[in-house]
Amino acid sequence: MTDFLNYLILGLTRGSMYALIALGYTLVYGVLQLINFAHSEVFMSGAFGSYIVIHSIVGDGKSLPWFVVPLVFIIGLASGAVVGAAIAWSLERVAYRPLRRRGAPKLAFLISAIGMSFFLSQLAGKLFNRFTNNQFPQYFQQNRTVFSILGARVTVIQVAIIVSALLMMLFLDRLVSGTKLGRSIRGVAEDAPTAALMGINIDKTISRTFIIGGALGGAAGFLFGTAFTFSNTMGFLPGVKAFAAAVLGGIGNIRGAMIGGLLLGVVENLIPTAPWNGHAWIGIGWTDVVAFVVLVLILVVRPSGILGERLGRAA
Amino acid sequence: MNTNFLNSPHVKRLAGCMALxxxxxxxxxxxxxxxxxxxxxxxxxxxxxRILIFILIGLLVFAGMTFWPYITPYLLRPGVRPLAVGALTVLVSYTLMHWTDDPTISGGKFTTLASKAANTDGLATSAKIFFSSFVPWILLIVVFGLAAVAIVFSIRPLAWASAAVAVISGIWAYTSQGLVRDFLGTPDHSLGGGVALIGFLTMAVAALATALARSDVADSRRFVDRLLAWRPGMPLVVLGFIVGVIAFAQATWFSPQNLNATLVDTKSFFDGHGLAALAFAYLAWLGWVLFAVTLVLSAAATYLRNAILGWVAGALGAISVVLTLVSIYDYTELAGSQGFDGATGPWQNLGSGPWMAAAAFFLLGGAGILVATLGMRGELLHHEQAEARSSDTLARGFTAPGSAKMFLFIVIAAALFYPPTATGFWQKVLVSEIGIYVLLAIGLNVVVGWAGLLDLGFIAFYAIGSYTTAFLTGALPHKPPSFLHLSPLLAIPFAIVICLIAGxxxxxxxxxxxxDYLAIVxxxxxxxxxxxxxxxxxxxTNGPKGAFGIPHPTIHLGPIKFVWGQNNLQYWYLLLVLILVVVLLFRRLEASRLGRAWAAIREDEVAAQATGINTTRVKLLAFAIGASTSGVAGVFFASQIGYINPENFVLNNSILVVAYVVFGGMGSLPGAMAGAAVLTWLPExxxxxxxxxxxxxxxxxxxxxxxxxxxxxLIPARRRAAELRGLHAPASSEVSAVPEGEGLGARA
Known part of the structure; x- marks a missing residue:
């Protein structure tokens, strides 16, 4: 039972990060019907950007008074979000808008995004470094136990990640369903030409959608970097998983992406380790296989994902 | 600053240029x-x-973009594009290409070579002058300037003059490199001089376009078109002539111990060593005679558009290629049997000469066959028809009859006879990067380009093919039953079947x-x-260690026995055969009922279903056919490299293959091949x-x-281009917010 809870909490932690990244995929898919392959690099740049900010504030992070820590955490989250948003915005300007103007075939967008993804991750490698084990300064004891349920320990960083991710998702949900911007995003997602006739500036809406998705992805990059290590190639695997999560929940559907992300995180941590007594039947080595098999099975039963697929309809 | 100012296009453009x-x-x-x-x-x-330099570049780009409307009228003048391309080519050869492979000249780049060559005693004077400080640059600037003035102001005499200067400069550059090579006397594969020659000749064509243009607005493409259409196949004859003359007169035929012997030297070298009569005759006179006769025949055939002469020229070309190869074999075998300069067998210590000769014969023969086959269809094809025949837009640019075929002949000649003259490094790249990925791209083109199914796991089938080979050749922990213990080439059908099943x-x-769901699955x-x-x-599967000791392919058919070894060239020709077979099959497939069904479901699945296409079956076939091609590539890969492990089959490779196909032009066979070739060549x-x-x-x-x-x-598919903007309509720059569903994600 203890092991089960441990893996569940780990799964929720990873899942909430997947969900944050998946939101970026799903938002862009909602308005453009395109997979933004470079989104994983937005995630990566969020980690590097927030690292630079935090490093310049706290140095190596030793002996920081306890009440400053939450502030630093929030600054990190915000700077990750800002950098992610900036990268996502320029990504849209460079890799998407010119192609849109030319009415390029759909796959051309995919390839330009892949080119951008290569470019960004390698540029980050050239600019900063190509080590795979960069770490944030130890500005708080991430692994300290906050509380434990039935012997399963919940650490500070896990609480911080889950709580902040949930808050951001809640915020996004409100934003999309309750504001004018959200209405225009849904409008473009539903029917772009009609939305344009209703006075919505499509280009602007698409830009802002990228910015919102990028901010969430960048913040997730910060969370990921704080909890684990970061590098210029860190985006790839979480990116693929988050994409899978978005598809799992029904791509283009915001709540679907949240549910898909959490579900994927939990499932890929629980199933390979069953029956949670130290003698796994499947084994950690099969984590990714389990994730993809679950994805395939769910898609075979429900071809449009768990919650169905349209952004306009669902949110 | 008000918002109006910030929103002005100039400010935005300037910001963009600065960001750049x-x-x-x-x-x-x-x-x-x-x-x-x-x-x-x-x-x-x-x-x-140093940031100032980049800011300057940004400002230049900004200026260029801002004044673009004032420049464009001049850019429509005939010859502007070839001029730019030619100047760039020369620039590239001056700055990036290797001009020598001599180890004493570090890097082998133009500037290093030039600074050394200008001060070397004993080097021929013409080469010394060419390499002395500013001469090559002055040549480039003079040719470019003269031609540019001639083109912009349409001055014909000046155009003739600049064309002449360009030709002379090109030949001078090429021969200077040759002189340096002879002087240094080391085996040399560098292409700098050749590329410079091509660049200068392109600029000469640009100038000629102006000199010969009938009106000021005729564009250069039309001009080149007219040149090509004058006598189909004639450009091939000219090319064959140039290559052949270089091969017989100047190129190296035999290069042991830094000898760099030309044809004549090679003959005197083997005089009295008991060389087979045929090879000796070839070196002494037969080569020249064959070249002259083939040249005259094919020139006559193309000029007279005579099919019979064409067939004769083609046959003679083929015979000459064979004779050339036999002669090379003879004299290198003789040198090898005497262990000359460490040679262990035939085909060693060769220069580029014999291969160029073979290429020349191939091109001349190809010109003959081109004429013959065009003639068989009665009169020449109308342009529109020629356009309708090709599956891609390669021939659209140049609509002259037979021009697509001409490119094909040139490509085949290069594929056959260039690799033996390349360095070992490039031979390796050709086989294990370019060739294999071309094959994979051809396979994926069926799935992505024709059927419109986005497959991001294509490498899986490649892996399955490789592991199947490893199993059947007994390189995995579990051995196959003894009757199934096969040589790699016999594993191909099994790999195909298994990949079909997996697909x-x-x-x-x-x-x-x-x-998109399919993509993630x-x-x-x-x-x-x-x-x-x-x-x-x-x-x-033997885990991360992978399978090793997979044998090289062998052919054992009665008396014929051939074993592939370590030499990459052998694999290159095997790969060529595989690619050729696959391309021939797939060309038939594209226009078949199945190919049209793929196009239909790609464009509109619902409509396709309504017209009675069994969409599931058709899609499955696309998947299976693509997968089996990938499996064949896997067999080749496993047996060529000898060991495989899971790291060869990472996800990144799948994504790269998709990128190759789209980069080259989705749905066009030449496009997919070109895309893969360019993008695998580029990193090397x-x-x-x-x-x-x-x-x-x-x-x-x-x-x-x-x-x-x-x-x-690169080479967009004709059908897709037509779908995007109609068969004859010009490209529209219509702004559309959301890209039109292209079949892939078109919502049902």
């Missing part, structure tokens, strides 16, 4: 900082005087999913295969030009730029 300048500064900067100082490379790139097994449950499949191979359940080429770690960054940038400026790919 900064990114460029970052790209061409110092390598990474340490883990203690992340900002090192950034500071070096941005906060140093169907993956496709059957997932093909009812729409485009196939991606997952690719990862599942790789991780399974890595985790090694039941000790089937860049190796000498940029720091090795930065290669992927540059490739990402190239792919991105390509998609921005030419989203349909």
């Amino acid at each position: 300048a900064f990114v460029l500064a970052l790209m061409i900067g110092k390598q990474e900082g340490s883990q203690n100082d992340y900002g090192l490379a950034f500071r070096h790139a941005i906060f140093s005087p 169907v097994a993956l496709g059957a449950p997932t093909l009812r999913l729409r485009g 196939t991606l997952g499949f690719g990862e599942i295969i790789r991780i399974t191979a890595n985790n090694n359940p039941g000790n089937i 080429f860049l190796k000498d030009q940029v720091p090795a770690e930065d290669r992927q960054m540059w490739i990402g940038a190239v792919v991105l730029l390509m998609m921005i400026f030419r989203p349909a790919g």
Whole structure:
């Protein structure tokens, strides 16, 4: 039972990060019907950007008074979000808008995004470094136990990640369903030409959608970097998983992406380790296989994902 | 500042150009900082005087874009494009290409060679003058300037003059390199001089376009078209003539001990050593005679458009190619049998001469066959018809009859006879990068380009093919039953069948999913295969260690016995055969009922279903056919390299193959092949030009730029181009917010 809870909490932690990244995929898919392959690099740049900010504030992070820590955490989250948003915005300007103007075939967008993804991750490698084990300064004891349920320990960083991710998702949900911007995003997602006739500036809406998705992805990059290590190639695997999560929940559907992300995180941590007594039947080595098999099975039963697929309809 | 000012297009453009300048500064900067100082490379790139250069570049781009409307009228003049291309080519050869392979000249680049050559005693004077400080640059500037003035102001005499200067400069550059090569006397494969020659000749064509243009607005493409249409096949004859003359008069035929012997030297070298009569005759006079006769015949055939003469020229060309090869074999075998300069067998210590001779014969014969086959269809094809025949837009640019075929002959000649003259490194790249990925791209083109199914796990089938080979040749822990213990080439049918089954097994449950869902499922499949191979359940795949000791391919048919060894050239020709077979099959497929069904479901699945196409079956077939091609590539890969492990089949490779297909032009066979060839060649080429770690960054940038400026790919598919903008309508620049569903993600 203890092991089960441990893996569940780990799964929720990873899942909430997947969900944050998946939101970026799903938002862009909602308005453009395109997979933004470079989104994983937005995630990566969020980690590097927030690292630079935090490093310049706290140095190596030793002996920081306890009440400053939450502030630093929030600054990190915000700077990750800002950098992610900036990268996502320029990504849209460079890799998407010119192609849109030319009415390029759909796959051309995919390839330009892949080119951008290569470019960004390698540029980050050239600019900063190509080590795979960069770490944030130890500005708080991430692994300290906050509380434990039935012997399963919940650490500070896990609480911080889950709580902040949930808050951001809640915020996004409100934003999309309750504001004018959200209405225009849904409008473009539903029917772009009609939305344009209703006075919505499509280009602007698409830009802002990228910015919102990028901010969430960048913040997730910060969370990921704080909890684990970061590098210029860190985006790839979480990116693929988050994409899978978005598809799992029904791509283009915001709540679907949240549910898909959490579900994927939990499932890929629980199933390979069953029956949670130290003698796994499947084994950690099969984590990714389990994730993809679950994805395939769910898609075979429900071809449009768990919650169905349209952004306009669902949110 | 009010918002109006900020929103003005000029300000935005300036901001964009400045951003470009900064990114460029970052790209061409110092390598990474340490883990203690992340900002090192950034500071070096941005906060140093060199940033001024990049800002200047940004301003130039800004000026160029702003004044573009004033420039464009001049750009429509005939010859502008070839002029620009030619000047760029020469520039590239001066700055990037190797001009010598001599180890004493570090890098072998033009500037290093020039500074040395100008001060070397004993070097021929013409070469010394060419390489002395400013002469090559002055030549380039003079030719470019004269031609540019001639083109802009349409001055015909000046155009003739600049064309003449260009031709002379090109030949001078080429011969100077040759003189240096002879002087140094080391085996040499560098292409600098040749590329410079091509560049200068292109500029000469540009000038001629002006000199011969009938009206001021006729564009250069039309001019080239007219040149090609004058006598179909004639350009091939001219090319064959040039290559042949260089081969027989000047190129190296035999180069042991830094000898660099030309044809005549080679003859006197083997005089009295008991060389077979035929080979000796070839070296002494037969080669020249064959060349002259073939040249005259094919020139006559193309000029007279005579089919019979064409067939004769073609046959003679083929015979001459064979005779050339036999002669090479004879004299190198003789040298090998005497262990001359460490030679262990035939085909060693060869220069580029014999291969160029073979290529010349091939081109001349090809011209004859071109004429013959065009003539067989009665009169010449009308342009429209020629256009309608080709599956891609390669022939659209040049609509002259037979021009697509002409390109084909040139490509085949290069594929057959260029690799033996390349360095060992490039032979390796040709086989294990370019060739294999071309084959994979051809396979994926069926799935992505024709059927419109986005497959991001294509490498999985490649892995399955490789592991099947490993199993059947007994390189895995579990041995096959003895009657199934096969040589690699015999494993091909098994690999095809197994990949077909795997393709169907993956496709059957997932093909009812729409485009993007299919993408993630196939991606997952690719990862599942790789991780399974890595985790090694039941000790089937030998885990991360992989399979080793996979034998090289062999052919053992009665008296014929051929074993492939370590030489990459042998694999190259095997690969060529495989590619040829696959291309021939797929060309038939594209226009078949199945190919048309693919196009139909790609465009509109519902409508296709309504017209009675069994969409599931058709999609499954696409999947299976693509998978089996990938399987064949896998067999080749496994048996060529001898050991495989799961790291060969990472997800990144799948994505790269998709990028190759789209880069080249979705749905066009030549496009997919060209895309794969260019993008696999580029990183190896860049190796000498940029720091090795930065290669992927540059490739990402190239792919991105390509998609921005030419989203349909290098050689766009004709059918797709027609779908996008109608068969004859010009490209529209209509702004559309959301790209039209292209079949892939078109919502049902």
